Each structure stands twice: as structure tokens, then as C-alpha cells.
Amino acid sequence: MSTSFPGFADPVLDSQAAFRAVLQAMSRPGQVQRVPVLPEVPPGLSPAAAAVLLALVDAETRLCLAAGSQAEAWVRFHCGAPFAPAGAAAFVLDPAARLAELNPGTEEEPERGATLILEVGAVEEGAGWRLTGPGIRDEHRLRVRGAPPGFLGDWAANRHQAPCGIDVILCAGDRIAALPRSVAIAEG
Secondary structure, three states: OOOOOOOOOOHHHHHHHHHHHHHHHHHOOOOOEEOOOOOOOOOOOOHHHHHHHHHHOOOOOOEEEOOOHHHHHHHHHHHOOOEOOHHHOOEEEOOOOOHHHOOOOOOOOHHHOOEEEEEOOEEEEEEEEEEEOOOOOOOEEEEEEOOOOOHHHHHHHHHOOOOOOOEEEEEEOOEEEEEOOOOEEEOO
16 A cells, blocks of 8 residues: 655645644634645545544544545654544544444543544635634634534534534635534524
8 A cells, every 4th residue: 555645745734734624623713724734644534634534633542434445544653643443532533423323532531531632625714614712802704615414403402512522624626624522503
């Protein structure tokens, strides 16, 4: 299997920039952030999802990845991440994964809840879903094109597990937006 797809052009600065983008996205739910673009990504991964994986996943991070064999080889080469089923993974990039199937953490360790990296068609601010909750003054609007069917219902159930639950990083092109488990979402 080919691992000829490179990582970041500048591994140190680009990984720091991608990590900062994820931190900004998580602390400002629904605000769109750009991540550094990789020179090339394997089939099955968007540039944003690839950048998030390079910034957050390492050899001690259990990952569920359903993006094809080239993407798996690329992640194994660049991150060394051990693969795990969705319910046992810290990070999940699988379009078929449902929030209820992922590890929400425990009352004693809610921070162990999984993060779903969800590839969508587009994320844009200004219209669409109405987000409220911690990190948002009044409300924030986020249009998400390509969310899985039933996502908002699944999200409502996820949110009611607080302080446990799943965080979501939406990825489209070179853009990300985050939905921490504490955020409420209403249709626009």
C-alpha cells in the first residue's frame, strides 16, 4: 500500500496552526476556521480531515477510520495510530458512525468521550442551524451541507448526556467548525 502522500509541507508550523484552528473551533462553537492545506491527501480524506488527524492523532490515540486502505496506510505512516472499533476509539472518522455508538466517557472521566470527525459538503456561517451554549454569545448560525440523516435528533440525545457525550469536528475542504457536546442546535 502506498504511503507516498506527504504530510504537512512544514510539519512543525503547519501542525501547530492546525492544532490552533481546532482549539479555536472548539472554544468558539460554529465559527469556521481554516486549516493548513496539505500538498496532497489520500483518497477518502478531505484536506481538513487530514489536517485534523495529523494535529490530534498519535501512536497512543485509538482511531476508527473508514476512509479506505490508502488513507489507513497514510495515517499509520504519519501518525502511528492504532485502529479500533468506533465504540472503543478516541477519534472516529467514519461516515456510518452514529453518535449513540461512540464512547461518551463516564461521569468520573467525561473527557474520555470520543470526538467524531465528520466530513460534510460545506460549512458556512451566517445562516442555517442556530447554535447556543457555552462559548456562544446569544446564538451563532451555521449552515452545514451534507450532515447525515437524523443528525440533529442524535445530537439532542448526545447533549442530554452532559457532562458526558461526543464532540464533533465538521470538515469541508480546508475548513472546520466544531460542535462541543455542550452546544444546543436548533434548525434554522
